[in-house]
Amino acid sequence: MLPSPFRMTKQRQLILDEIKKMKTHPTADEVYEVLRPKMPRISLGTVYRNLETLPKTGLLRKIDVGGTQKRFDGDISDHYHVRCTQCSRIDDLFIDADKKLLKKAENATDFDILRHNVEFVGICPKCKKEEE
Amino acid sequence: MLPSPFRMTKQRQLILDEIKKMKTHPTADEVYEVLRPKMPRISLGTVYRNLETLPKTGLLRKIDVGGTQKRFDGDISDHYHVRCTQCSRIDDLFIDADKKLLKKAENATDFDILRHNVEFVGICPKCKKEEE
DNA sequence: CTACTTGCAAAAAATTTGCTGCTAT
DNA sequence: ATAGCAGCAAATTTTTTGCAAGTAG
Numbered sequence: 017m018l019p020s021p022f023r024m025t026k027q028r029q030l031i032l033d034e035i036k037k038m039k040t041h042p043t044a045d046e047v048y049e050v051l052r053p054k055m056p057r058i059s060l061g062t063v064y065r066n067l068e069t070l071p072k073t074g075l076l077r078k079i080d081v082g083g084t085q086k087r088f089d090g091d092i093s094d095h096y097h098v099r100c101t102q103c104s105r106i107d108d109l110f111i112d113a114d115k116k117l118l119k120k121a122e123n124a125t126d127f128d129i130l131r132h133n134v135e136f137v138g139i140c141p142k143c144k145k146e147e148e
Numbered sequence: 149m150l151p152s153p154f155r156m157t158k159q160r161q162l163i164l165d166e167i168k169k170m171k172t173h174p175t176a177d178e179v180y181e182v183l184r185p186k187m188p189r190i191s192l193g194t195v196y197r198n199l200e201t202l203p204k205t206g207l208l209r210k211i212d213v214g215g216t217q218k219r220f221d222g223d224i225s226d227h228y229h230v231r232c233t234q235c236s237r238i239d240d241l242f243i244d245a246d247k248k249l250l251k252k253a254e255n256a257t258d259f260d261i262l263r264h265n266v267e268f269v270g271i272c273p274k275c276k277k278e279e280e
Numbered sequence: 281c282t283a284c285t286t287g288c289a290a291a292a293a294a295t296t297t298g299c300t301g302c303t304a305t
Numbered sequence: 306a307t308a309g310c311a312g313c314a315a316a317t318t319t320t321t322t323g324c325a326a327g328t329a330g
Contacts, residue, residue: 021305021308022309023303023305023310057313058311059314060295061313061314062311064294064295068296080213080215085295086294096253098259098261100259114246117249117266121243121268125239127273129230129268130269130270131268132267134249134264135212135264135265136259138262139260141258151283153329153330155284157329159285160285176319189287191288191289193321198285216294216318218319218320
């Protein structure tokens with residue numbers, strides 16, 4: 017459970033700001049490395065704790081994609097992702113969620129559905145070129 | 149790259165068979181625990197190595213969902229998943245992939261799209277009950 | 281035969297946590 | 306003031322890897 021007075025600390029604000037600037041869907045350690053020059057005493061533990069709490073407030077999005085590490089997205093608007101199988105780059109995909117899809121899902125399960133994630137998997141233009 | 153003579157060893161076959169029996173979308177360590185009674189000397193390293201190689205042959209599916217650990221699915225037919233936010237249970241969802249969705253995605257990106265994953269997130273009937 | 285695979289153990293990578301002191305409200 | 310947070314470091318969890326011996330094709 018999140019504590020009721022959710023404090024916007026300097027660390028939290030910076031983590032949020034920096035991730036929002038990044039378009040790369042960073043992992044926890046990538047976030048940490050970006051923060052360090054601006055706040056040298058910030059700890060990796062703090063980064064992990066906030067990457068856990070911020071998505072619960074809706075200020076940040078945790079994305080569930082392939083790979084060992086979790087990734088984060090400062091863009092909280094509804095959108096999907098494409099991941100490159102070769103280099104793991106993740107791009108945004110702003111396409112409309114299909115309403116039928118959601119309806120079908122709701123009919124097919126007993127779960128109360130809250131949201132959904134769509135991840136397309138493919139090969140990015142750069143890796144495509146290198147394959148030739 | 150996968151070696152050309154892909155050997156179906158006893159370990160590989162057992163890993164595959166057992167996962168196909170399980171309907172729970174197990175993690176690596178869950179697979180390991182199921183195997184141990186049947187093959188006590190199998191090592192966790194072997195399990196991890198095979199959970200990496202088997203999906204590349206198409207005999208097994210690696211699913212990219214929320215949570216810390218990777219999960220695997222012995223059912224390689226096309227289907228989606230629903231995950232419970234409370235207890236992390238993952239159910240199958242056999243609904244038709246929407247063709248428009250794929251078309252839209254292909255139009256919206258430079259990636260060559262190979263496949264896609266859809267994960268619905270919600271609350272399972274059991275956790276729903278416990279909430280009351 | 282012989283390249284691929286395994287078991288074992290150690291290492292690396294990723295994440296979580298206990299504690300003490302600082303700070304946003 | 307005071308509950309919540311941060312920093313630090315240690316612990317835990319998850320995954321990967323080197324190597325010598327075993328085995329499928």
